[in-house]
Amino acid sequence: GENVEQHPSTLSVQEGDSAVIKCTYSDSASNYFPWYKQELGKGPQLIIDIRSNVGEKKDQRIAVTLNKTAKHFSLHITETQPEDSAVYFCAASNSGGSYIPTFGRGTSLIVHP
Amino acid sequence: NAGVTQTPKFQVLKTGQSMTLQCAQDMNHNSMYWYRQDPGMGLRLIYYSASEGTTDKGEVPNGYNVSRLNKREFSLRLESAAPSQTSVYFCASMDRVQETQYFGPGTRLLVL
Numbered sequence: 001g002e003n004v005e006q007h008p009s010t011l012s013v014q015e016g017d018s019a020v021i022k023c024t025y026s027d028s029a030s031n032y033f034p035w036y037k038q039e040l041g042k043g044p045q046l047i048i049d050i051r052s053n054v055g056e057k058k059d060q061r062i063a064v065t066l067n068k069t070a071k072h073f074s075l076h077i078t079e080t081q082p083e084d085s086a087v088y089f090c091a092a093s094n095s096g097g098s099y100i101p102t103f104g105r106g107t108s109l110i111v112h113p
Numbered sequence: 114n115a116g117v118t119q120t121p122k123f124q125v126l127k128t129g130q131s132m133t134l135q136c137a138q139d140m141n142h143n144s145m146y147w148y149r150q151d152p153g154m155g156l157r158l159i160y161y162s163a164s165e166g167t168t169d170k171g172e173v174p175n176g177y178n179v180s181r182l183n184k185r186e187f188s189l190r191l192e193s194a195a196p197s198q199t200s201v202y203f204c205a206s207m208d209r210v211q212e213t214q215y216f217g218p219g220t221r222l223l224v225l
């Protein structure tokens with residue numbers, strides 16, 4: 001089955017700095033890679049995703065890159081703000097498969113004002 | 114459009130007691146899921162339902178049962194709660210076209 005590794009487990013940055021979270025996956029058949037943000041006391045919410053036919057996707061201050069050859073993908077947050085503080089999860093799944101994404105263990109991002 | 118709703122928000126049980134966690138979605142999604150979240154362990158899949166009338170085990174199904182009552186509702190039952198089942202439980206549904214999962218707000222369960 002698929003295995004997703006996520007690093008780092010915690011990340012502390014100053015407001016305005018950039019933050020990068022990295023994930024690797026094992027199953028070359030995986031072709032959909034979403035990122036979820038979980039604020040304290042709430043359920044995870046999708047913030048950005050990328051499919052395997054695209055190498056990079058950007059939405060305002062957040063971007064995701066995908067390297068299919070190396071089987072890794074990353075979340076980039078620029079100009080971080082205190083409200084970016086949350087737990088971020090990456091996931092991988094195979095479109096047309098079982099619709100069961102495999103999640104990384106999460107990264108706790110703390111943005112210090 | 115409420116999305117995914119879960120009840121209760123918080124529950125305390127004694128070892129051996131039973132309870133059912135309720136989940137409902139109003140987005141007409143076929144697939145629904147139950148996860149548990151423990152510190153440092155991420156989201157672990159307990160059971161899922163690919164469509165109405167079907168359920169399958171996930172990564173950590175022991176001690177749990179599920180019922181897909183209809184397309185909207187997917188419940189999780191603990192027949193005899195154990196302290197190891199202390200966790201935060203999330204229900205989710207999936208838009209298969211976009212493959213996006215929508216999560217409920219969670220149920221925090223404490224088993225004494």
